[in-house]
Amino acid sequence: LEQLLGDGSTATAKTVNITLHLLTGVMLAAFLSLPLSAQGVATPAALAVVFAALWLLAPLHVSTVLYVVQRMAMLAAFFSLVSLVCYLLWRRGLSAGRPRHVLLLLVAAGIVLAVLSKENGGLAVPLILLTEALWLQWRDDSGGDIPWLRRVTLLLIGGGALASLLLLAAFWGTLAEFHQGREFSLTERLLTQSRVLWDYVGQFFLPDTSRMGIYHDDVVVSRTLLQPRTTLYAMLGWVVLMTSLPLFWRHDWARRVLYGPLFFLVAHVMESSVWPLELYFEHRNYLPGVGLVVLPMCLVALAVKRWPQVRQPLLGWGLLAVVFMSLQTSSQVSIWSSRPLLMMQQVNGHPHSARANRDYASQLAAAGAAEAALMFSQRAYQASLSSQAASDEHFGDYVLRNVALACIAGQPLAPPDYRQLGETEPQRPLGQVFTMSVVIKLRQGDVCPDFDWDGFLNHLGDLYLATEDTSLASANMFSALAMLANSQQHWEHAYEYNRRHLQLMPDSVRGMLMQLHFTTALGREAEAKQYISRLQQMQRAGTLTQGERSTLALYTEK
Numbered sequence: 001l002e003q004l005l006g007d008g009s010t011a012t013a014k015t016v017n018i019t020l021h022l023l024t025g026v027m028l029a030a031f032l033s034l035p036l037s038a039q040g041v042a043t044p045a046a047l048a049v050v051f052a053a054l055w056l057l058a059p060l061h062v063s064t065v066l067y068v069v070q071r072m073a074m075l076a077a078f079f080s081l082v083s084l085v086c087y088l089l090w091r092r093g094l095s096a097g098r099p100r101h102v103l104l105l106l107v108a109a110g111i112v113l114a115v116l117s118k119e120n121g122g123l124a125v126p127l128i129l130l131t132e133a134l135w136l137q138w139r140d141d142s143g144g145d146i147p148w149l150r151r152v153t154l155l156l157i158g159g160g161a162l163a164s165l166l167l168l169a170a171f172w173g174t175l176a177e178f179h180q181g182r183e184f185s186l187t188e189r190l191l192t193q194s195r196v197l198w199d200y201v202g203q204f205f206l207p208d209t210s211r212m213g214i215y216h217d218d219v220v221v222s223r224t225l226l227q228p229r230t231t232l233y234a235m236l237g238w239v240v241l242m243t244s245l246p247l248f249w250r251h252d253w254a255r256r257v258l259y260g261p262l263f264f265l266v267a268h269v270m271e272s273s274v275w276p277l278e279l280y281f282e283h284r285n286y287l288p289g290v291g292l293v294v295l296p297m298c299l300v301a302l303a304v305k306r307w308p309q310v311r312q313p314l315l316g317w318g319l320l321a322v323v324f325m326s327l328q329t330s331s332q333v334s335i336w337s338s339r340p341l342l343m344m345q346q347v348n349g350h351p352h353s354a355r356a357n358r359d360y361a362s363q364l365a366a367a368g369a370a371e372a373a374l375m376f377s378q379r380a381y382q383a384s385l386s387s388q389a390a391s392d393e394h395f396g397d398y399v400l401r402n403v404a405l406a407c408i409a410g411q412p413l414a415p416p417d418y419r420q421l422g423e424t425e426p427q428r429p430l431g432q433v434f435t436m437s438v439v440i441k442l443r444q445g446d447v448c449p450d451f452d453w454d455g456f457l458n459h460l461g462d463l464y465l466a467t468e469d470t471s472l473a474s475a476n477m478f479s480a481l482a483m484l485a486n487s488q489q490h491w492e493h494a495y496e497y498n499r500r501h502l503q504l505m506p507d508s509v510r511g512m513l514m515q516l517h518f519t520t521a522l523g524r525e526a527e528a529k530q531y532i533s534r535l536q537q538m539q540r541a542g543t544l545t546q547g548e549r550s551t552l553a554l555y556t557e558k
Contacts, residue, residue, distance in 0.1 A: 001016070002016045010068065013068040014065075014066055014068060016071075017065050017066065017068060017070075017071055017074065018065060020071065020074050020075070020078065021056065021061070021065045021074065022056070023078065024074065024077060024078045024081060025052050025053070025055065025056040026052075027078060027081040027082060027085060028052045028055055028056075028081055028290060029045075029048045029049050029052035030048075030085050031081050031084050031085050031088065031290075032044075032047070032048035032051055032052060032293075032294070032297060033045050033047075033048035033049075034085065034088040034089070034092065035088065035131075035135050035136065036048060036297075036301055038088075038091075038092065038095070038136070039256075039301070039305070040305070041301045041304055041305055042304055042305075042308060042311055043311065043315075046315060047297060047300065047301060047304075047315070047318075048297075050315060050318040050319060050322065051293045051294075051296070051297040051318070052293070053322045053325075054293050054318070054321060054322055054325055055289055055290060055292075055293045057322060057325040057326050057329050058204055058207075058289060058325055058329070059203075059207040059209055059212060059325065059328040059329045059332050060200070060203050060204050060207060060212065060282055060285055060289065061282075061285070061286060061289065062212065062329055062332040062333060062336060063212065063213055063214050063282045063283065063336075064282060064283040064285075064286050066333070066336045067214055067283070070283040070286075072117055072118040073118060073283045073284070073286045073287075074286060075113075075114075075117035075118070076114045076115075076117040076118035076120060076121040076287065077114075077286045077287040077290075078114075078117075079110045079111070079113040079114035079117060079121060079124075080110065080111075080114045080121055080123070080124040080127065080287055081287075081290070082106070082110035082113075082114075083106075083107045083108075083109075083110030083111045083114065083124045083128065084110075084124065084127060084128060084131065086103045086104075086106040086107045086110060087103070087104075087107050087128050087131070087132075088131070089103050090103035090104055090107065091132070091136055094140070094146070094149075095139070095140040095141045095146075096140075096141050097140075097141075107128070110124065111124045111125060119270065120267075120270040120271055120287075122270075123266060123267055123269065123270060123287075125160075126157075126160060126266050126269075127263060127266055127267065129153055129156055129157050129160075130259065130262055130263060130266055131259070132149070132153045133153055133154070133157060134255045134256060134258060134259040134262065135255075135256050135259050137252060137255065138150040138153065168274065172186075175274050175275075175276070178275075178276040179276045181276070182276050183221070183392075184221045184279070186274060186276075188221055188222060188223060189274075189276070189279065190273070190274065191222035191223075191224070191225065191231050191235070192219065192220075192221050192222040192231075192279055193272045193273065193279070194222070194231060194234040194235045194237075194238055195222060195228075195230055195231055195234040196219065196272065196279060196280050197234075197238070197264075197265075197268060197272060198234050198237060199280075200282075200284075200285050200288070201264075201292065203282075203285075204285065204289060204292045205292070207328050209328055209331060209332055210345070210348065210349040211349045211350070212282065212332060212349070213282075213342070213345065213346045213349060213350070213356075214281075214282075214346070215346050215350045215353040215355045215356040215359075216278075216279070216280035216281065216282075216350070216353070217278070217350075217353050217354055217355050217387060218350050218351075218352040218353040218354075218383070218387050219279045219280045221279070238265075241261055244258070245258065253298070253302050256298050256301075256302075257295065257298045257299060257302070259291075259294060259295075259298065260291045260292065260293075260294035260295030260296075260297075260298060261291060261295060262291070263288070263290060263291030263294055264288045264289075264291030264292055264295075265288075265291075266291075267287045267288035267290070267291060268284065268285075268288050271284045272284060300314050300318070339363070340363055340367075343356070343359050343360045343363045344360065344363075346359070346360070347359075347360040347376070351379075352383050352386070352387055353383060353387070354380045354381075354383040354384035354387060354393065355380075357376045357377070357379040357380035357383055358376075358377065358380040358401070360376050361373045361374070361375075361376035361377040361380060361401075361405055362405065362408070364376060364409075365404075365405040365406075365408040365409040366408060366409075367409075368409050368410060369409065370405070370406055370409035370410070370411040373405045373406075373408075373409055374402055374405060374406065377398065377401055377402055377405055378398075380393070380398075380401075381393050381395075381398040393431075394425065394428070394430065394431030394432065395420075395423075395424035395425060396421050396422065396424070396425065396428075396429045396430040396431065397430060397431050397432050397435050399417075399418065399420050399421040400421060400430060400435045400436060400439060401435050402417065402418075403418055403439060403451075403456070404435060404438045404439050404442060406448075406451075407439075407442050407447055407448030407451055408442070408447065408448075410448075412448050412450050412451035412452070413451070415452055415455055415459075418452075418456055418459065419459055421459065421460075421463070422459075422462075422463045426463070427471070427472065428471075428472060428473070429460075429463045429464070429472065429473075430473065430477060433474070433476045433477055433480050436477065436480040436481070436484065437480060439484065440480065440483050440484050440487060443484060443487045443488065444487050453488050454488065454490075457484065457485055457488055457490050457493060460481060460484075460485075460493075461485075461490075461493050464478075464481060464497065464500075465493065465496050465497070470500050470503050470504055473500075474504070475501050475504035475505045475508070475511075476501075478497045478498065478500045478501035478504065479497070479498065479501045479508075479510070479511060479514070481493075481497040482494045482495075482497035482498040482501065482514060482518070483514075485497060486514075486517075486518070491518055491521045491522050492522065494514075494518050495515070495518040495519065495522060498511060498514050498515050498518060499515070501514075502515060509535070509538065509543075509544060509548050510548075512531050512534065512535055513531075513535070513548065513551050513552065515527075515531055516528055516531040516532065516535070516552075516555055517555075519531065520555065528555070532552070532555060532556060535548075535552050536552070536556070539552065
C-alpha cells in the first residue's frame, strides 16, 4: 500500500505511519465511547474524543510513530482495538437481547491480524476478558447478570492464569538460560521492569522530553531490591495495586477505575516480563497507553455521573491537557524532523548511552569533524563498559570504528592508531561484523584513498593468519576479512581468510564461490576445478539460488 501511495521514501513511510496513528486514534475514540454510553454517562462521545486526543498527542508515542520500523507495534495496537470495539458492539447487542454473532468473527479476525503484525497482538484476548470482568461486569441493559458469560469469562481468566503459572514454573530454568546472552539475569530483569513501568507512567502523564527517544541502553539495572533503592519502592507500588483488587472488586465503579491500570499491566505482560528483551523501549507503551487514558477517563465519568454540573469544567481541563500534550509533542516532532538535531538531543538526554554516542560520532564524522567524532566514539566505548544494560564493546571494534570515522571525516588514522587493534584481547581481535562491513564499503567505494590500506591489511594478517587458529574469529568475520582483502587485491590473504571460513562452515555456498574467485585469481586451477565440480553437483541437486547459479556461470562459461 505504501508503494502505491508514494515513492517508497522515508517521508512517504512516515506519512503512512502518521495516517495509521490517526486511524488508531479514531478506533480508540470508538472503544472509549462504547462503554461510557453503556453506563449512561452524559456526552460519552465528547469525553471519548478528549481522552483519545490525549493518547494521540502523548509525546511518549512520537518515537513509535516517526521511527518507521515500529509500524509493527502500531498495527498490532490498531487490530487489537478493532477486536475490542467489535467485542463491545457484540456485547451491546447481547445486552439488548439482539446479539449479532457475526461480530465475533470480526473479533477473531482482529486478533489474528494483531498477532500477524506482532506477537504481543495476542494480548487482545486477555484484554477482552479484562474489559468484560472489570467494566461490563456481565450485565445486560436492565442491570441483570448474564450467568453463562460470567462463568465463561472467569473460567478463561482462571484457566489462562493457571496455565501461565504452570508454564513459568516448567520453563523458568530455560528462561533463565535465555538471559545468559544479556547483561542481566531473569530476576534482575523483573526487578528492573518494576521501575521501568513506573517510569513509563511518569513519561506519559508528566513527560520529560529530554529523555525521550530511541536510546535507552543507559538504564540502571536493578541488582537487588535495594540496588538501587527505588526498586523497593517500585515493587511496593505494584504490590499495593494488586492487593487492592479484592477491595475494588466489591464496588462497580471502583472496579472500572482499576480497569485502566490493569489494562496497562496486561498489555505490557509480554515485552516487560520474563522474555530476554532489552530493558526499555518507548514503543512498548503504544497499546498499554490506552490504559493510562482509561484511568483518568473513568474518574471523570464517575464524577460526571454523580455531579453533572462538573462535566463542562472537567472537559475544559481535559482540553487544556490536550493543549499541553500538543506543545510537548510539537517540540519532539521538530527534533525528529532533523537527524543532526535528533542525534544531538539523544546524546544530551542520554550522555551515558553507548548507542547515542556512537550515532552522534557518525554524524560528526559525516560533517568532517574528525576530532569530535573520535571523542564521542571514545565516550561510546567507555559507556559500553560502564553501563550494565549495554553490551560491553570489544576494544578492537572500537578501534575499527575509529578507522571508519576518521575515513568518513577525511582525516584517516595514522599507523600507530590503527595498530592498537589486537593489543587488547589478542585471542579475539574483533567482535562484531557490522563495523567491518562499514570499513569494507569505504574501501570498495574508494572513500579514503589516503589511508594506509596495505599497512592496515598487513596488520590484520599478522593478527589472524600467523597461526592456523579458527577460534580467532567467527565464520562471518573470516568471510568479511576475506572481502576486505579482496577489495585491496590481497588475494593470498583473502584466500587464507576464506579457507578458515570454510573450515567453520564447510557447506557455505557463498564461501565456496568466494574461494573459487580467489583460487582463479591466484592461478590455482586444480583447486578451482574442485570447487566448480562440487558447486555443479549442488546446482544439479537444486540447492543453488538463481544468483548463485549466475555467479557460478561466470567461471564455467567460456
